[in-house]
Amino acid sequence: MDRIRVVGxxxxxxxxxxxxxxxxxxxxxxxxLLTDETLTLENVPRLADVNxxxxxxxxxxxxxxxxxxxPGEELQSGQTVDLRAEHIVDTxxxxxxVSRMRASFWVIAPLxxxxxxxxxxxxxxxxxxxxxxxFLLMVLERLGATIAIENGYAIAxxxxxxxxxxxxxxxxTVGGTHTxxxxxxxxDGRTTVLNAAREPEIxxxxxxxxxxxxxxxxxxxxxxxxxxxxxxxGARHSVLPDRIEAGTYAMAVAMTGGDVMLExxxxxxxxxxxxxxQQAGARLDASDEGLRVRRNGNGISPVxxxxxxxxxxxxxxxxxxMALMTRASGASRITETIFENRFMHVGELSRFGAKIRLDxxxxxxxxVPKLQGAPVMATDLRAxxxxxxxxxxxxxxxxxxxxxxxxxxxxxxxxxxxQCGAVVxxxxxxx
Ligand SMILES: CC(=O)N[C@H]1[C@@H](OP(=O)(O)OP(=O)(O)OC[C@H]2O[C@@H](n3ccc(=O)[nH]c3=O)[C@H](O)[C@@H]2O)O[C@H](CO)[C@@H](O)[C@@H]1O
Ligand SMILES: C=C(OP(=O)(O)O)C(=O)O
Numbered sequence: 299m300d301r302i303r304v305v306g307x308x309x310x311x312x313x314x315x316x317x318x319x320x321x322x323x324x325x326x327x328x329x330x331l332l333t334d335e336t337l338t339l340e341n342v343p344r345l346a347d348v349n350x351x352x353x354x355x356x357x358x359x360x361x362x363x364x365x366x367x368x369p370g371e372e373l374q375s376g377q378t379v380d381l382r383a384e385h386i387v388d389t390x391x392x393x394x395x396v397s398r399m400r401a402s403f404w405v406i407a408p409l410x411x412x413x414x415x416x417x418x419x420x421x422x423x424x425x426x427x428x429x430x431x432x433f434l435l436m437v438l439e440r441l442g443a444t445i446a447i448e449n450g451y452a453i454a455x456x457x458x459x460x461x462x463x464x465x466x467x468x469x470x471t472v473g474g475t476h477t478x479x480x481x482x483x484x485x486d487g488r489t490t491v492l493n494a495a496r497e498p499e500i501x502x503x504x505x506x507x508x509x510x511x512x513x514x515x516x517x518x519x520x521x522x523x524x525x526x527x528x529x530x531x532g533a534r535h536s537v538l539p540d541r542i543e544a545g546t547y548a549m550a551v552a553m554t555g556g557d558v559m560l561e562x563x564x565x566x567x568x569x570x571x572x573x574x575x576q577q578a579g580a581r582l583d584a585s586d587e588g589l590r591v592r593r594n595g596n597g598i599s600p601v602x603x604x605x606x607x608x609x610x611x612x613x614x615x616x617x618x619x620m621a622l623m624t625r626a627s628g629a630s631r632i633t634e635t636i637f638e639n640r641f642m643h644v645g646e647l648s649r650f651g652a653k654i655r656l657d658x659x660x661x662x663x664x665x666v667p668k669l670q671g672a673p674v675m676a677t678d679l680r681a682x683x684x685x686x687x688x689x690x691x692x693x694x695x696x697x698x699x700x701x702x703x704x705x706x707x708x709x710x711x712x713x714x715x716x717q718c719g720a721v722v723x724x725x726x727x728x729x
Contacts, residue, residue: 299699299727302711302712303696304690304695308690309555310557310690313558314547319499319502320347320348320706320707322502322538323348325499326537327348330382333532334385337534338533342376347399350395354399357392360382360383361384362382386409403419403473407478410455410481411485426640427640428638433469437477462526463485463489464489471495472500475491475495476500479500489523491524496518496607498538507530510530512524512527539564541563543709545575545618546615546618546708548560548589549621553688557591559590560589561588562588570603570606575591578623580593598626600630603632604635605634613637614680615680616634617640617643620644621687627665632661646676647684647685647688650689652688653666671693673696675698675700679703679708680707685698690720
């Protein structure tokens, strides 16, 4: 297993190209199961989760072609992939594949909609809470499927196809909304989704499904309407830029100081994190090129945040913001409202000398004047990168272990930070 070594203390200066969003690419790839024609996706990030999903889709019979690099393309340009589910040869998604990644459970919606039956292992994913799938199963039942849970698998059946219905989520759910879009796209009649997730990745999936012939309106609002169609066709779609990656590097610059252009980042997608970064003392300037982030001279101000569904402060940036607040000139309160166990980074940040205590669903961070490098390890993706942010500002050397979490969601992290002056290197083959 690889490790990442960071020597802190360098401000970041330069350009970081923002990749396609992991959390958009995954449902878009899964949507390829809805048609027997080719779905071409551009700007797909090179990530372990993408590779894992390719294996899962391949198991169902999806042909996958990765286009070679074009003249003039750099390492950091996203890849273009063709996905063709002409023949679905297997409607079972087995435990050993699905247990490694939460989003892989979402194959249940297109498999059921197109094939009328499927068997999907209950999911795994980041260890950030219990993460049930009851709302996702509720969606399929509302659309007329029968669901049984047997030996750790969800067995879904809809032999006469799915029927449009009204679906009202008791709580905003991204995965539940993706499931509703994909299942209802091929259902008979109209589906209305109430209290839908408004995340940009939902809008991206709806846009792509509409290019494939679906009839979806209202994505990005609380109410989405889907008029089912008999068949979807192939399409070409470019994955939207990763707002979590952009927010993470913006927080890294706010932490170290410096001046970085986040090429391709979209300020409108950063939502609550944009204001929080400004209040913390970073200067953000949006342009056609991307988002320029600067912190020169002034210190880091303490800011209270509370995570919330889009357009609130994203839970996927909570750990990174906590890392930033460890160096603030005062106390901040960070409240996590989405996942009940998303504070695994608190203990690891303390290894740098950070002062953090937990108070129910909140962490109180007392900013300290300096952090010191340490050996650290995280158990989930965003927690891991929060340790890199702390390491960039810490005195001396940090060794981040279990880098495979980072490789799930951050493309070429050490290269992107390294070209902005950070001292970051990957050490291959260690636990
Ligand atoms: C691959 C992907 O896109 N993952 C993102 C997705 O995860 P994911 O789609 O799993 O998260 P959800 O939005 O569904 O979860 C929101 C809340 O609803 C609860 N819930 C969800 C489904 C369900 O059936 N029952 C239930 O109780 C969850 O436990 C959580 O408390 O959105 C999260 C919230 O923005 C992000 O942190 C994840 O990075
Ligand atoms: C929690 C995340 O991923 P997943 O939903 O796949 O566990 C994430 O992207 O931060």
